Amino acid sequence: MKRNTSSSTIKAVGATTRTRRIVVIxxxxxxxxxxxxxxxxxxxxxxxxxxxxxxxxxxxxTSGSERFVSSEIGIGLHAHATLxxxxxxxxRIDTLLIASGLDNRNEVQPRLIDWIHKQAETTRRICSxxxxxxxxxxxxxxxxxxxxxxWALADELARLHPRITVDxxxxxxxxxxIYTSAGISSGIDLALALIAEDLGSEYAMRVAKSLVxxxxxxxxxxxxxxxxxxxxxxxxxxxxxxxxIAEHLNQELNLEVLADKAAISRRTLIRLxxxxxxxxxxxxxxxxxxxxxxxxxxxxxxxxxxxARHRGFHSVDVMRRTFIRHTGVTPTQYxxxxxxxxxx
DNA sequence: AAGTTTAACCGCCAGC
DNA sequence: GAGCTGGCGGTTAAAC
Numbered sequence: 001m002k003r004n005t006s007s008s009t010i011k012a013v014g015a016t017t018r019t020r021r022i023v024v025i026x027x028x029x030x031x032x033x034x035x036x037x038x039x040x041x042x043x044x045x046x047x048x049x050x051x052x053x054x055x056x057x058x059x060x061x062t063s064g065s066e067r068f069v070s071s072e073i074g075i076g077l078h079a080h081a082t083l084x085x086x087x088x089x090x091x092r093i094d095t096l097l098i099a100s101g102l103d104n105r106n107e108v109q110p111r112l113i114d115w116i117h118k119q120a121e122t123t124r125r126i127c128s129x130x131x132x133x134x135x136x137x138x139x140x141x142x143x144x145x146x147x148x149x150x151w152a153l154a155d156e157l158a159r160l161h162p163r164i165t166v167d168x169x170x171x172x173x174x175x176x177x178i179y180t181s182a183g184i185s186s187g188i189d190l191a192l193a194l195i196a197e198d199l200g201s202e203y204a205m206r207v208a209k210s211l212v213x214x215x216x217x218x219x220x221x222x223x224x225x226x227x228x229x230x231x232x233x234x235x236x237x238x239x240x241x242x243x244x245i246a247e248h249l250n251q252e253l254n255l256e257v258l259a260d261k262a263a264i265s266r267r268t269l270i271r272l273x274x275x276x277x278x279x280x281x282x283x284x285x286x287x288x289x290x291x292x293x294x295x296x297x298x299x300x301x302x303x304x305x306x307x308a309r310h311r312g313f314h315s316v317d318v319m320r321r322t323f324i325r326h327t328g329v330t331p332t333q334y335x336x337x338x339x340x341x342x343x344x
Numbered sequence: 345a346a347g348t349t350t351a352a353c354c355g356c357c358a359g360c
Numbered sequence: 361g362a363g364c365t366g367g368c369g370g371t372t373a374a375a376c
Contacts, residue, residue: 255352265366270353282352318375325374 019057020094020198023086025112026079027063027100027135032071033184034099034129035060038191044210045195045203055199061086063112072101083115095125095194098132099187105134105153106160113139125194127179129187136180137161145175150183237262238276245285249292249312253285285312290326293319297335304331 022042026035039058046054062069062079069077081089096119116139120126128136133149134157136142143163148154154168167173172181172190181190188211196204241262245253255266258281262269273281289311296307304316313319316331323331 266352267354267366268364271365274354280353314375321374 018055019053020055021091022056022058022095022097023093024058024060024097024099025063025083025116025132025135026060026069026077027098027104027108027112027132028068029070029072029101029103030077030099031101031130031184032073032075032077034132034187035069035071035077037185037188038097038129041188041191041195041207041211044207045199048203048206048210059086063109083112087115093119093123095127096123097187098126098128098135099130100132100135102131105131106138108135108138116141123177125177125179127181127190127194129181129190130183133157133180134160136178137164141178142180145178146173147175147178147180148173148182149180152183235272235276237264238272246288249285249289250310251312253312255281286322289313290322293323293331294334297331307331 024035024039039060042056042058046056049055059081060069060077060079061081061083063083065082065084067079067082069079071077096116098116112135116126116136120139120141126136126141128147128149130150131153133142133147134153137147137157137160142161144165146165146167147157148167148170149157151168154166158164158166168182170182171186172179172193174193179190179194181187192204192208195207241258244261245258251257255269259266259269262272264272269281273279273284277284279287293307293311293313296302296311301307302310304319308316308319311319313322320330323329323334327334
């Protein structure tokens with residue numbers, strides 16, 4: 001890529017790279033995209049690689065007794081090996097990915113749990129895609145970790161496994177050597193994040209472009225937009241307040257203003273946000289402002305100063321820090337990655 | 345770059 | 361007495 005960023009995240013890649021073994025465990029019937037998406041991303045990383053030795057070796061391994069893997073949409077996949085076969089195979093597994101179907105998410109064969117446990121001692125990274133988190137949860141490897149899964153099943157995961165902190169908002173989460181991703185397509189985002197970790201973020205961007213993904217989404221990005229939260233609330237007074245907030249982002253929105261607007265005390269306001277939206281007023285407003293600012297940047301609406309003012313950040317500095325906190329990049333870096341004129 | 349100030353948040357308790 | 365509300369004060373994180 002032509003544009004230079006001052007960040008040091010772009011690693012030099014060269015002759016020192018080796019082939020990493022990526023094993024994708026599939027538990028049929030699986031959501032085909034959960035498997036194919038990440039596999040494709042690693043495959044393209046191989047295809048674009050300038051050297052003879054590819055960076056990845058991807059193996060589809062089925063947890064069943066035969067290599068055929070059924071999928072939810074009726075398309076069959078052929079795994080490279082069964083679990084028993086891969087046990088015989090020498091060589092350390094670098095990264096383990098777990099994909100599972102919806103219906104069988106809570107019925108994990110004990111021998112698979114044992115095997116994953118054993119791998120955890122030597123494997124560099126263990127990842128789940130979508131409801132694959134339910135499989136990992138049963139190994140105990142997620143205990144004490146912060147993880148994500150498909151938003152519709154986050155509550156169930158948290159209920160079944162109280163020792164796990166489930167956050168349904170990000171599209172993927174890294175906690176130590178455990179990586180979990182949200183529904184379906186976010187498996188691609190997770191794979192790109194792994195590729196970025198191994199081969200540099202610039203190379204991951206090339207892979208994303210080749211996949212014709214408009215952008216590589218950072219893990220912090222919400223599974224769906226803040227504004228959709230509007231529909232998830234029951235209390236009509238809160239809905240009215242949310243609409244008012246959305247229309248007045250550029251104004252001072254502290255607890256006092258909001259409490260007055262809703263004609264309740266600050267304390268009750270905080271409780272209301274917690275109960276209905278599972279967040280706090282300030283966090284909610286910060287999320288709304290951030291999302292609006294992101295859209296401004298993506299659409300090229302004005303300079304940073306103007307965007308900051310228009311979206312209610314006290315200064316560009318405050319906006320900058322907010323961006324870093326949520327996305328890991330500054331507004332300028334965000335613009336470089338996501339704005340329309342970046343697409344060749 | 346580090347210290348100070350401010351605001352949000354939340355547990356607790358009392359009152360309705 | 362259950363359930364909701366609101367005030368108080370300590371803690372924390374971000375802004376300055």
